Amino acid sequence: MKIGKLVSILALAGIATPVLATNGYLQHGYGVKSQGMAGVGIAMPQDSLAAATNPAGMVMVGDRMDIGLIWFRPNRSAKLETGYPPINGSYSGNDTENFFIPEFGYNRMISPTMSVGVSVYGNGGMNTDYKKGIPLFGTSRAGVDLSQLFIAPTFAIQVAPGQALGISLNLAYQRFEAKGLQNFAGPCPSCFSSSPGNVTNRGNDSSTGWGVKVGYTGKITDAVTIGATYQSKTHMGEFDKYKGLFAGKGDFDIPETYGIGVAFKAMPALTVAFDVQRINYSDVDSVGNKVDCLFAGMCQVGSSNGAGFGWRDMTAYKLGVSYDYSKTLTLRGGLSTARQPIRSSQTLFNILAPATVETHLTFGATWALSNKSELSLSYMHAFEKTVHGANSIPAGGGFPGGNVNLRMYEDSLGIAYGLRF
Secondary structure (H helix, E strand, O other), X not given: OOHHHHHHHHHHHHHHOOOOXXXXXXXOOOOHHHHOOOOOOOOOXXXXXXXXXXXXXXXXXXXXXXXXXXXXXXXXXXXXEEOOHHHOEEEEOEOOOOEEEEEEEEEEEEEOOEEEEEEEEEEEEEEEEOOOOOOOOOOOOXXXXXXXXXXXXXXXXXXXXXXXXXXXXXXEEEEEEEEOOHHHOOOOOOOOEOOHHHOOOOOOEEEEEEEEEEEEEEEOOOOEEEEEEEEOOEEEOOOHHHXXXXXXHHOOOEOOEEEEEEEEEEEOOEEEEEEEEEEOHHHOHXXXXXXXXXXXXXXXXXXXXXXXXXXXXXXXXXXXXEEEOOOOEEEEEEEEEEXXXXXXXXXXXXXXXXXXXXXXXXXXXXXXOOOOEEEEEEEEEEEEEEEOOOOOEEEEOOEEEEEEXXXXXXXXXXXXXXXXX
């Protein structure tokens, strides 16, 4: 099968698959090897998905192809504690439980110091599927589904021995659907939405955009490697079918991220890596704007200053280890943590996106096979985290007052096949 055809097939698979994630709506790591080490990779490239973390790493991994599949199972729920007892109780958002996320990478050395490649991967995380409606939101079963696909052509170069720079063009596609939000669509003239006909139950809508990611990685000593990476905000087209829901008439950009990392070879067989990653959710209005102005009658959903999910920025800390147990077996493990992005005052709207998890424990392994090929596995558990609401449901304006408590935990299992040329 030709590489271009394989990329196209995986891209279509990614578009068709609802994707979830663990640091807000970003994955905790990209590539099964990285995922087994809590997502580290800024200073430790391991495969041709390296560009998803730091494009400079691609020139360090050589000629290779990687294809993987991740099974992801989140458990998300909300509990209403309001001034109107008939609607109180727990609501499960797990009517859709299992998700399968493909990933693909290809890298080719065009000279001893330069490489070109492509990494195909996904984000998401705003997925809930409530079997019954949320009375505060609407009359039908509620939920949202956001998927994001990146195709990242990458060029990397060693500017000196052990010192590399890289750049990726992030070509992005995203798809969204919302249902069960009829209460935000009317009645007029005192509408909650600037476009009441484009709030909910409009089916799937999509948008495209692009951004760039740049990176550096370099050896400081034979045992120490450092790295840094920056991804610009990806400006996306609007979701026209949901221009009455997202701030800025359907605007939903992908946030700016940046990070630094270090990898230390403590022993010939043992490498320890540490990354710090910053995700600027608050710069995306539809994600970062608070819902307070809606309740105060000072804005609408969908308007230029419209209400959003009220997410704050995140800083993730990731620690991973890799141990070469034998010539054919490498073992991995990791732990990461971050303060989740949902404020206690913003839990109501986040019934739709209860991305509350903070701490991830991971394990992984790679078996070297014949013919320069390998098989890798990873496992991740994101520990249960509950965010208790604090005056998150106002009293008045059709709302009964009270709070929403959000809960989530997650598990994932990944498998990947790698081939060195």
